[in-house]
Amino acid sequence: MNATVEQLAPVEQQATTPWVVAALYQFKEVKDPAQLQQNLLDIVKTINLCGTLIVAKEGINGTIAGDQHAIQVMHQFLLDAGFNDMEYKESHSSDKPFRKMKIKLKKEIVTLGVDVKPRNLVGHYLDPKAWNDLISRDDVIIVDTRNDYEYKAGTFKNAVDPKTESFREFPDYVKKQLAEHKNKKIAMFCTGGIRCEKSTSLLLQEGFEEVYHLKGGILKYLEETPAEESLWEGECFVFDGRTAVTHAMQEGENVKCHACGWPLTPEEVALPTYELGVSCLYCIEKTSEQQKNNFRMRQSQIVAAKRKRL
Incomplete structure (x- = not known):
């Protein structure tokens, strides 16, 4: 399998606004990633979508946008293909958030560069309320697993910035700066949850004792948590034309x-x-x-x- 193959499917016309934006991922064994890629390409030739989906042996990940019908067609196809435990979130964009539709075939659905087993080694999932309770404690280290430019747009109160330019640098941060805290409670978060799935698996593999992560990521937190109860500061960077979103998934400034x-x-x-x-x-x-x-x-x-x- 060519781990860097990328194929494009054209978007023939703009969808009616507002665009529905669906962020999704699931770690699940895919026996034939190339065939899944081809099936996805066949689907997107018949509907109006833009965005990116990444397919690998370990699962699927991506963000797509289109009208409600197109999003429903893709969502149902993935459910029928066995991705019935997806982390899946919908929001809206006033403008077309991506230029094209891309279906990529890669070695990892999110590139850490270290072999981890996110389906086997799993940290403690926390919903937004339990997350607020945990990160309000003094004995917890809160780690933002995202990149430096994402941290700059906004983060949780008292969160540590690893100062990484890409997710590939996160294992090095763990070894050089976080390793001395293996007996501490570590709370980690990312945009949609996928990077935390791998981060918590990595920490458990490295011998950390208590590792927690925000289920559904920042996007789920902002969707469910009222602004007056929120411990989030700033806006959440997103990888589409909106740049950032805020509470109730509204477009940011x-x-x-x-x-x-x-x-x-x-x-x-x-x-x-x-x-x-x-x-x-x-x-x-x-x-x-x-x-x-x-x-x-x-x-x-x-x-x-x-x-x-x-």
């Missing part, structure tokens, strides 16, 4: 710098360092003038393409 990908607050957008599609305060000193000119050309092409669609 952060926007993404399309030069470097970092989320920006309205105040940061107002700074002179920000130029749409070209730069922000986090990357303006990291790119050359030639690169900035290339970004400007790209941005002008994006604007022109949008005008043609109007």
Whole structure:
């Protein structure tokens, strides 16, 4: 099996707004990932979807968007294919959140780079209320398993930032900075829960004694927890055109710098360092003038393409 094969399915037309966005994953043995990929490609040729689904021997993961009918068709197909214990959440976007529909075949549905067994070694799942109770204690270490730019948009009160640029760096963080706390209670969270599934499995494999994770991730927490009871601070970065969401899964105020990908607050957008599609305060000193000119050309092409669609 080619672990890096990526196939594209075209999105023929825009769905009626608002777009339904479905985030889903399940760790489940897939005997023939290539066949599942082909079956998914056949399905998306007949319905209007955009987003990404990742298929591997260990399961399926992804976020897709479309009208309610298209989302229901895909959801039912996955249920019929045996993914009947998915972590599955729907939200909405006012604009098309992805450009294309991609079905990827990979070695892992979320890349940790370390062999773990998330179906066998499992931490303690906590619902939002139990999570609030746990992370309010003084004897608990709260670890944000996401990347640095996601942490920047928002996180839980008193959460530790591992300062990772990708999930592949998390095992190194565990060995170098977290290993001395194996006898402590460790509470971990991520956007939808999938990275925590692997993180808790990794920690248990490394000899940690009490490992907890937020079931359904931040998205489920924001969906179910009233703002007045929430211990979440800021917005939750999402990997689509919305940039970030807040409580009740409402679209946030952060926007993404399309030069470097970092989320920006309205105040940061107002700074002179920000130029749409070209730069922000986090990357303006990291790119050359030639690169900035290339970004400007790209941005002008994006604007022109949008005008043609109007």
